[in-house]
Amino acid sequence: xxxxxxxxxxxxxxxxxxxxxxxxxxxxxxxxxxxxxxxxxxxxxxxxxxxxxxxxxxxxxxxxxxxxxxxxxxxxxxxxxxxxxxxxxxxxxxxxxxxxxxxxxxxxxxxxxxxxxxxxxxxxxxxxxxxxxxxxxxxxxxxxxxxxxxxxxxxxxxxxxxxxxxxxxxxxxxxxxxxxxxxxxxxxxxxxxxxxxxxxxxxxxxxxxxxxxxxxxxxxxxxxxxxxxxxxxxxxxxxxxxx
Amino acid sequence: xxxxxxxxxxxxxxxxxxxxxxxxxxxxxxxxxxxxxxxxxxxxxxxxxxxxxxxxxxxxxxxxxxxxxxxxxxxxxxxxxxxxxxxxxxxxxxxxxxxxxxxxxxxxxxxxxxxxxxxxxxxxxxxxxxxxxxxxxxxxxxxxxxxxxxxxxxxxxxxxxxxxxxxxxxxxxxxxxxxxxxxxxxxxxxxxxxxxxxxxxxxxxxxxxxxxxxxxxxxxxxxxxxxxxxxxxxxxxxxxxxxxxxxxxxxxxxxxxxxxxxxxxxxxxxxxxxxxxxxxxxxxxxxxxxxxxxxxxxxxxxxxxxxxxxxxxxxxxxxxxxxxxxxxxxxxxxxxxxxxxxxxxxxxxxxxxxxxxxxxxxxxxxxxxxxxxxxxxxxxxxxxxxxxxxxxxxxxxxxxxxxxxxxxxxxxxxxxxxxxxxxxxxxxxxxxxxxxxxxxxxxxxxxxxxxxxxxxxxxxxxxxxxxxxxxxxxxxxxx
Numbered sequence: 268x269x270x271x272x273x274x275x276x277x278x279x280x281x282x283x284x285x286x287x288x289x290x291x292x293x294x295x296x297x298x299x300x301x302x303x304x305x306x307x308x309x310x311x312x313x314x315x316x317x318x319x320x321x322x323x324x325x326x327x328x329x330x331x332x333x334x335x336x337x338x339x340x341x342x343x344x345x346x347x348x349x350x351x352x353x354x355x356x357x358x359x360x361x362x363x364x365x366x367x368x369x370x371x372x373x374x375x376x377x378x379x380x381x382x383x384x385x386x387x388x389x390x391x392x393x394x395x396x397x398x399x400x401x402x403x404x405x406x407x408x409x410x411x412x413x414x415x416x417x418x419x420x421x422x423x424x425x426x427x428x429x430x431x432x433x434x435x436x437x438x439x440x441x442x443x444x445x446x447x448x449x450x451x452x453x454x455x456x457x458x459x460x461x462x463x464x465x466x467x468x469x470x471x472x473x474x475x476x477x478x479x480x481x482x483x484x485x486x487x488x489x490x491x492x493x494x495x496x497x498x499x500x501x502x503x504x505x506x507x508x509x510x
Numbered sequence: 511x512x513x514x515x516x517x518x519x520x521x522x523x524x525x526x527x528x529x530x531x532x533x534x535x536x537x538x539x540x541x542x543x544x545x546x547x548x549x550x551x552x553x554x555x556x557x558x559x560x561x562x563x564x565x566x567x568x569x570x571x572x573x574x575x576x577x578x579x580x581x582x583x584x585x586x587x588x589x590x591x592x593x594x595x596x597x598x599x600x601x602x603x604x605x606x607x608x609x610x611x612x613x614x615x616x617x618x619x620x621x622x623x624x625x626x627x628x629x630x631x632x633x634x635x636x637x638x639x640x641x642x643x644x645x646x647x648x649x650x651x652x653x654x655x656x657x658x659x660x661x662x663x664x665x666x667x668x669x670x671x672x673x674x675x676x677x678x679x680x681x682x683x684x685x686x687x688x689x690x691x692x693x694x695x696x697x698x699x700x701x702x703x704x705x706x707x708x709x710x711x712x713x714x715x716x717x718x719x720x721x722x723x724x725x726x727x728x729x730x731x732x733x734x735x736x737x738x739x740x741x742x743x744x745x746x747x748x749x750x751x752x753x754x755x756x757x758x759x760x761x762x763x764x765x766x767x768x769x770x771x772x773x774x775x776x777x778x779x780x781x782x783x784x785x786x787x788x789x790x791x792x793x794x795x796x797x798x799x800x801x802x803x804x805x806x807x808x809x810x811x812x813x814x815x816x817x818x819x820x821x822x823x824x825x826x827x828x829x830x831x832x833x834x835x836x837x838x839x840x841x842x843x844x845x846x847x848x849x850x851x852x853x854x855x856x857x858x859x860x861x862x863x864x865x866x867x868x869x870x871x872x873x874x875x876x877x878x879x880x881x882x883x884x885x886x887x888x889x890x891x892x893x894x895x896x897x898x899x900x901x902x903x904x905x906x907x908x909x910x911x912x913x914x915x916x917x918x919x920x921x922x923x924x925x926x927x928x929x930x931x932x933x934x935x936x937x938x939x940x941x942x943x944x945x946x947x948x949x950x951x952x953x954x955x956x957x958x959x960x961x962x963x964x965x966x967x968x969x970x971x972x973x974x975x976x977x978x979x980x981x982x983x984x985x986x987x988x989x
Contacts, residue, residue, distance in 0.1 A: 276766055278798070282773035286780060321762065348765045349758075370769035373776040 268384055268428065269294040269445045271311060273304030273330065274319040274346065283317060286373045291381060292407065292420050294448040301325025308334045312444040313341050314384050317376075318363075320347045328361065335362035342383040346371065381405070388431040395430040398495030400469075402430040411469065421446070422465045425458075429483075429493045438490035462491060517696040525689055532681035536674065543673045547666045551632055552621045558589065559636040559659040566593050566601060566640060566655060590631065590660040601655065615658040623663060630667065633660030702726040706736055718747030759924045760809055763938070767802040771795055801938075808940040811871065812923070815947040826865040827975045830873075830894055830901055831856045833866070837873045838892065841881060849886030850907075852877075855893035860901045861975040864952050872948045875941040876905040876968050883966065884909035896974050905968040912960040920958055921946040945970075 270293050274280035277299060284295040296311065298304035301322040308316050308330065316334070320327035331343055342364040347354065350368035358366060364383055367376055381404065385393060395402040401410040409416045409426055418426060424446050429437060439458045466483040482494035590611060593601040614624040614633060621634040636657040641650040702725040713720055720743035722736035778791040838852060845852040862869060880890045888908040895902055912920060919925045924939040942958075945968075949956040954972035 276770065278770040279766070279773060282770070282777050286773070286777050289777075289780060348762045369765045370772045373773050373780065 268314040268424070269296070269312065269448065270315045270317060270380065271296045271298065271304070271307055271313045272317045273298045273301070273308070273322065273327070274317070275299050275322050276319070279319075282373070283376065286377060287380065290377045291404075292424055293380075294446055296448045301327065301330050305330045305333050308341070309337050309339065311449070312441070314387055314445060315380055316341050316343045317380065318343055318345050320345060320349070320358075328358070331358070331363055332361055340387075342387040344376075344379055344383055390431060395427075397430055397433045397493060400430075400495070402427055416468050418465065418468060419461075421461050422468070425461055425465055429491065433493045433495065436486055436490050436492045441490070517693070517700060520696065521689060521692050524692055525685060528685055528688055532685065536677045536681060539677055540670060540674050544666070544670050547669055548621065548632070551661070551663070551666055552634065555621055555632065555634050555659055555661060556636065558661065559591070559634065559657045560638075562591055562593065562657055562659060563636065563638040563640075563655070566638075566657075588662050590626065590633070590658075592658045594656050594658070596654050596656060611658070611660075615660070624660075626660075630663040631660040632663050632666075633658060635659075699729075702729050702732050706732060706739070710739060713743060715750075718743055718750055720744075720747075756923055763805055763924060764802070767798065767805060771798045771802065774798065805938050805940070808938055808944060811944055812940065812947055815868075815944070815951050827861050827863050828866045828869040830860040830862050830869060830903065830972070831858055833869045833873050834892055834894060834903070837870060837877055840874070841877055844878075845881055845890065848881060848884070849888075850881055850884045851889045852881075853889060853891045855891065857895045860894055860896055862901050862952070862954075862972040863975050864948070864972065868948050868952070872945050872970070873903070875945050876903075876970070879941055880905050880907035880909065880966065880968070883907060888965075899974050899976070900971045901974045903970045903972075905970075906965065907967075908965040911962040911964055911966055912958070913962060914960075917958065917960060921956070 268291070270287055272280050272283050272287075272295055274283065274297075280297050280299065284297055287293045287295050293314075296307060296313075298307050301324040303324070304318070304322065305325055307313075318327045318330060322330070327345065327347075331345070334341065334343065343362065345358050345363045345366040346369060347358070347366055348369045350366070355366055364386070365379055367379060381393065385391065385404070393404045395404065399412055402408075403410070404427060407423055407427075409418055409423065425442060428442065428445055442458050462483065462485070469483060482492075484492045484494060486492060588606070589604060590607055591604045592607055592611070593603075595601060608626075611626065614626070614631075615635050616622055617635045617637075621632045623630060623632050625631070636659060638655050638657060640653045640655045642653055702723065705723040706726040709720065709723055709726075720740055722733075722740050726732045726736045774791060774795050778788065778795075783791075834854070834856060838854060842852060864872070877890065877892065884890055884907040890908075891904075891906045893904045893906075916925075921942050923943040925943075946956050949970060949972065952972060954970060956971075957969045958966060959969070960966040
């Protein structure tokens with residue numbers, strides 16, 4: 268998951284970013300003023316935007332309105348020092364998904380961020396199930412047949428991202444955009460290596476014929492998809508890389 | 511205090527005055543009425559006496575005896591009369607005539623009143639000539655005759671009493687009509703005042719909106735009050751709004767400062783860390799606390815200065831040149847660290863009516879501001895002199911200057927030309943606001959001139975304390 272934090276107070280912004288990176292392991296981009304924030308929000312692929320209201324350059328409310336006017340559905344969590352009913356109603360009505368009053372609690376911020384991301388992915392339960400695979404987005408664990416898989420942080424992030432979208436094709440580019448912040452040097456072969464490792468760990472000991480077999484398909488030139496049962500199409504269409 | 515009604519008092523006063531006036535005019539009218547009646551009465555008396563004289567002429571017989579037959583004459587029955595000759599011979603009398611009456615008649619130009627048998631009478635004495643006719647065309651003999659004639663006054667008094675009744679009745683009617691008219695008029699006149707009061711009672715700490723009703727503005731006497739109220743409310747409202755903005759801004763700043771500390775500590779606590787990480791985290795939190803403390807300190811300073819602003823100037827006085835030297839020695843190392851030259855151009859003994867602390871805060875904030883906004887290799891010049899009874903201080907820097915768009919707002923609280931830079935220099939956005947508050951509180955002026963890229967010049971003018979006043983203060987303090 269990749270998040271954008273727009274907050275002019277550098278110390279606050281850095282603390283939020285650190286908490287989101289260390290806790291749920293999200294990739295976080297930072298913007299310190301309204302103009303930059305609005306630009307990033309409209310051009311980048313984010314799963315959540317954390318937006319401060321009092322911003323130099325452009326007020327947070329305007330950033331929000333621009334984002335919604337451009338048709339983006341990215342969930343937005345507002346940080347505000349003014350928590351009067353009228354201002355909250357105004358914010359929610361102009362397209363905000365949730366708000367936190369300053370001074371906020373980092374734990375609460377993370378919990379709300381997780382909830383908003385879930386909703387943004389169209390899921391309400393924090394525990395995702397694909398076949399007999401259980402992905403706990405709170406504990407950051409992946410359990411298969413009662414056995415917890417030992418995944419690296421990046422592998423877990425790929426797993427989580429793909430678990431939100433079983434059966435859909437996810438391109439390498441999308442994975443890159445949603446797993447790394449803009450400081451990262453993009454190398455698609457990094458993704459390939461991680462996916463390969465992930466696939467190996469997922470099905471260690473399992474057989475393609477067994478009912479609980481998990482397919483992490485590579486669709487050449489298009490990306491990956493996660494399936495709980497054998498794909499229905501012909502073998503020529505897909506290439507199952509070494510299991 | 512017991513409250514009283516203006517309209518009731520007004521009505522009572524008007525009615526009282528009107529009653530007194532009515533009594534006076536009624537009295538005068540009655541006196542005049544009586545006088546007129548008496549004159550008419552006199553004319554009537556004379557007429558009757560004349561007709562009596564005529565009767566006397568006719569009533570004689572050969573023996574020169576006059577027989578007055580009252581029934582034969584057309585006179586009122588209750589009139590009193592007597593016809594006599596100067597010699598005292600009585601020629602005739604009215605039936606009721608009594609000898610007691612003889613003394614009551616006096617010869618005057620007008621009639622006179624007397625009492626007879628318990629009744630009021632007015633009488634007069636008429637002298638006439640009685641012609642005793644001679645027969646055969648000889649001239650007659652003239653004989654003087656005196657007629658005492660009196661008639662009862664009762665009809666006069668009745669008429670006067672009737673007039674009095676009429677006057678009293680009409681005046682009472684007038685009083686009632688006046689009272690009612692004033693009451694209605696006052697009620698109508700007071701209606702705009704009521705509207706004004708209703709409007710004014712709608713003022714609350716939440717809403718300082720006050721719009722005088724047009725009815726009140728249409729009344730000349732009320733318009734003054736209504737306008738005064740309007741402008742007072744406007745001023746109060748804007749001052750409350752300023753306060754509210756200040757409180758909101760202050761709350762935002764404090765919340766931000768607390769947010770930084772809270773989030774830093776929570777982040778530090780979110781998972782086990784190395785000793786070094788904890789140490790660095792605590793250090794940064796401590797410095798954040800310092801910033802919060804400074805913010806609170808400055809807010810308190812501002813609040814205190816605002817209270818001072820209304821009070822008469824204190825007997826405090828400080829030598830500005832000494833203050834400048836003090837601050838410069840404090841900031842010298844900071845200037846060296848930043849690579850900025852700090853120059854002084856001072857005149858000695860510049861006494862200003864500021865407490866020592868305020869004076870130093872003013873200089874400190876201005877110099878620090880100049881130093882923070884001047885890049886390495888730049889120069890900050892401090893000069894102070896006395897001119898036309900004013901102490902003038904200038905702080906000039908060769909820094910980046912202030913944007914023309916920002917210049918009008920630099921004295922506003924929490925205003926930062928460039929927020930991110932101000933943060934890194936630890937600015938609270940209150941320094942210049944405090945300078946302005948100090949200068950305002952002690953009757954001075956402050957001005958900022960700036961050219962982007964060239965530098966900024968801060969000008970402060972404060973009233974100078976004259977030598978005479980200073981010596982006096984020193985003397986009284988010495989005692």
